[in-house]
Amino acid sequence: MVSSLSAFDNQKQKDKAIVAPSVLSADFGHLDSEIEMINNSEADWFHIDVMDGVFVPNISFGFSVIKHIKEKALKPLDVHLMIVDPDRYIEEFKNAGADILTVHYEASIHLHRTLQYIKSLGMKAGVSLNPHTPVSCLEEILPHTDLVLIMSVNPGFGGQEFIEESLEKINKLKKLIGNKRTLIEVDGGINTDNAKGLVKAGTDALVAGNAVFKSPDPSGTISKLKGPYSFPSR
Numbered sequence: 001m002v003s004s005l006s007a008f009d010n011q012k013q014k015d016k017a018i019v020a021p022s023v024l025s026a027d028f029g030h031l032d033s034e035i036e037m038i039n040n041s042e043a044d045w046f047h048i049d050v051m052d053g054v055f056v057p058n059i060s061f062g063f064s065v066i067k068h069i070k071e072k073a074l075k076p077l078d079v080h081l082m083i084v085d086p087d088r089y090i091e092e093f094k095n096a097g098a099d100i101l102t103v104h105y106e107a108s109i110h111l112h113r114t115l116q117y118i119k120s121l122g123m124k125a126g127v128s129l130n131p132h133t134p135v136s137c138l139e140e141i142l143p144h145t146d147l148v149l150i151m152s153v154n155p156g157f158g159g160q161e162f163i164e165e166s167l168e169k170i171n172k173l174k175k176l177i178g179n180k181r182t183l184i185e186v187d188g189g190i191n192t193d194n195a196k197g198l199v200k201a202g203t204d205a206l207v208a209g210n211a212v213f214k215s216p217d218p219s220g221t222i223s224k225l226k227g228p229y230s231f232p233s234r
């Protein structure tokens with residue numbers, strides 16, 4: 001049984017962040033126990049990074065691994081596609097178990113159509129921006145976007161250093177979203193030291209790979225990332 005996506009509707013009133021551990025940094029030799037750790041932790045979603053070796057200079061994993069995670073996961077799958085021409089595979093990601101499907105702005109020619117298609121299959125639709133892409137390019141598409149994923153590293157690898165300019169970008173996006181329901185998720189170089197600043201800037205959902213899986217206490221790190229945070233704007 002998978003828990004609901006209620007975080008989508010309730011999060012902005014709460015003092016806790018959504019936390020999505022990035023499975024890319026997990027120990028794939030012991031994947032089931034890593035999944036179990038997330039199931040038993042305070043984490044909200046499984047963050048699943050799909051890389052095609054073309055859009056980014058790395059290849060991760062595909063449908064069979066995602067299906068396996070889906071069979072064991074008690075929480076929604078937040079699937080981040082770092083692939084060119086994502087429209088080709090949207091239905092297959094739905095069948096593999098994606099609950100939230102995020103495509104890159106830079107990889108999508110007909111983004112409006114892509115988001116409609118994702119939603120028509122019953123998934124939440126996200127758009128991700130590379131560090132160099134301004135948030136202003138989202139102005140027209142925001143009403144059709146459930147989630148914006150701000151990359152705070154150049155996508156392709158876990159364990160990179162957080163790009164500080166991302167904070168200003170999150171601030172700008174928060175203003176652009178205004179009172180719309182779109183969530184802000186941030187991905188790359190996030191840890192228990194910079195999480196507070198990210199939430200203060202407007203982040204709703206924190207993705208963390210190395211900070212969680214390379215920690216001596218992964219579940220405790222997830223709890224720290226959750227908060228509580230108390231900022232007037234949340």
Ligand code: DX5
Pocket residue numbers: 022024025047049080153154155156157158159160187188189190207208209210211
């Ligand atoms: C990078 C991925 C991230 C990555 C995060 O391309 O999208 O989700 O795994 O890993 P950390 O938290 O280690 O930067």
Ligand code: ZN
Pocket residue numbers: 022047048049080187207
């Ligand atoms: Zn990611």
